[in-house]
Amino acid sequence: MPVRRAAAQLLRFAWLELQSCAFAAALFAGLALAQVVPLPIARFDALLAWCVLVTLGFWVAGLETWREVLVIAGFHGLGLGLELFKVHQGSWSYPVGDAVTVVAGVPLFSGFMYAAVGSYICQAWRRFDLRVSHYPAPATTVVAVGVYANFFTHHWWVDLRVPLAVAGLLVLRRCWVHFTVGDARYRMPLALSFVLIGTFLWVAENAATFLGAWQYPGQEDVWEAVHADKLGAWALLVTMSFVLVATVKSQEGRLYHVPGPVPVQSPAGQPVG
Structure with missing residues (x-):
């Protein structure tokens, strides 16, 4: 039955x-755990040690290769570089307490929150057998560099977030990401996948601030949801x-999609391959 098949595929995808x-x-x-379990050392020091152990x-x-660990x-x-700048600008703060693994008010643990995004992409690449088609690597790299620079420069110059988003959509307008679930191969626009992952990260950010990982200016006294403009x-x-991950996958020969001999259906019902 098509409904049963769709439900099974959705469960496989979720898993x-x-x-x-x-x-x-x-x-x-x-x-x-650091919120409820008594620790022999400061909370952020323990979290740094925990994240290092998880990475190792x-x-x-064998869940991540040495190249992926380097990424x-x-x-x-x-x-960490972004955190040091943003905390200095007052964009958010950390309740570091008496932690010693702290630089300029930023716990060294904080970099692992960005590393978690990299780990997710690396893991998803392997588990979904991700490949991309019509991926303009040089142009996308230029946009990515602009994105990172804008996180700094918008504090004293014009915020280019919207123009960069438009540039990204234009650059990736023909790019698709191909992935496998069960015995079927699907595809979706790569730009759409960025929006979906960004939405998930916004939800995760709300959970992290609720657990006291960091605080926005309006969250010091009473926690409140992170504004939806952070989605972008x-x-x-x-x-x-x-x-960054695509650069490694290109070196491994696992970046570009090679059409197969038998077309399958995309989630939108479009033939793939």
């Missing part, structure tokens, strides 16, 4: 997504994240 979020799940588990554990268990380390470095920022951040 693969959950597995791909393993690093993020471990990070949130650490945040939650993923590598030892995730790159995410950590880029994220997260979707743009995913663009930058994807470019």
